[in-house]
Amino acid sequence: MLFQVEETGYEIRFQVFGVPVMVHPYFWLMAVILFGNDVVRYFDGGNPLVNLLVCLGVVFGSILVHELGHVAMMAWYRMPARVVLYGMGGYATPVGGGSAFRRGMWDQILIAFAGPLAQFVLLGLILLLGYGREFPLNPVISWEAVFYVATVCNLVWPVFNLLPILPLDGGRICQGFTRIFQGHYQGDITALWISIITGGVLAVLFFQAGSFFTGVFLAYITVHNFMELQQGSSRW
Ligand SMILES: [Zn+2]
Incomplete structure (x- = not known):
């Protein structure tokens, strides 16, 4: 909500x-x-x-x-x-x-x-x-x-x-570079994987540090990015 x-x-x-x-x-x-x-x-x-x-x-x-x-x-x-x-x-x-x-x-x-x-x-x-x-x-x-x-x-x-996590600014910057180096399709997949790994690890760390709100936020966008990755690969 x-x-x-x-x-x-x-x-x-x-x-x-x-x-x-x-x-x-x-x-x-x-x-x-x-x-x-x-x-x-x-x-x-x-x-x-x-x-x-x-x-x-x-x-x-x-x-x-x-x-x-x-x-x-x-x-x-x-x-x-x-x-x-x-x-x-x-x-x-x-x-x-x-x-x-x-x-x-x-x-x-x-x-x-x-x-x-x-x-x-x-x-x-x-x-x-x-x-x-x-x-x-x-x-x-x-x-x-x-x-x-x-x-x-x-x-x-x-x-x-x-942070290099989509859709945060750092994720967009990271995606800009992966697209430059790998092209649109592969670049987006790499940017999503970087987002998922960084977001997942940080979500756990924030939960451990007792930062519940930030942990939930990161977990939410990590799940979202994972679904994006799956949909993207089936669509292409
Ligand atoms: Zn911004």
Whole structure:
């Protein structure tokens, strides 16, 4: 259910730089699952509810910057796109014909890399502003919690997304290279095997480390990739 993209009537829609954005309600749930416990329990000062809401805003802004990185690179290739934020994070998808990933291999690699890159740039700005600073205790909001979420979100999210697991950005980058070296058909099979092995091993490691949500997420896309591999080979 967390992974569904079907509309529920509780979506938020707006445009930023002319790019349509839709935020699915499960996006907020995912943000609470990932950061809620840390924000409410481990920081002194601030009102826990205010801290939580502001940190949800920080997660929202960070993932939006990530997706707008993809959109900017798509715009470079003259592909208008829209952004969806949902229970698994976010994605940017071209609008009006033509999939981003049917184009040249280097286009695919650069578009996939632009999302994490945008977040690394944002992380640099956040560290410039807050690194090594003492945050005075404030009764309304814990700036320490805000800085923590902003840093972790903009470091862990792009690094995780660069794992060579389809359909993550790293998986797309990996697939771009395997297609360059092995051609479309064999390249896709190799990219799926790399996804399955990496995803399967990491799912087990995350479960062992007690990171249930990430483990389920990786197990889910690993099963999905395995089915994709089977369907792909029977279709060809
Ligand atoms: Zn991305």
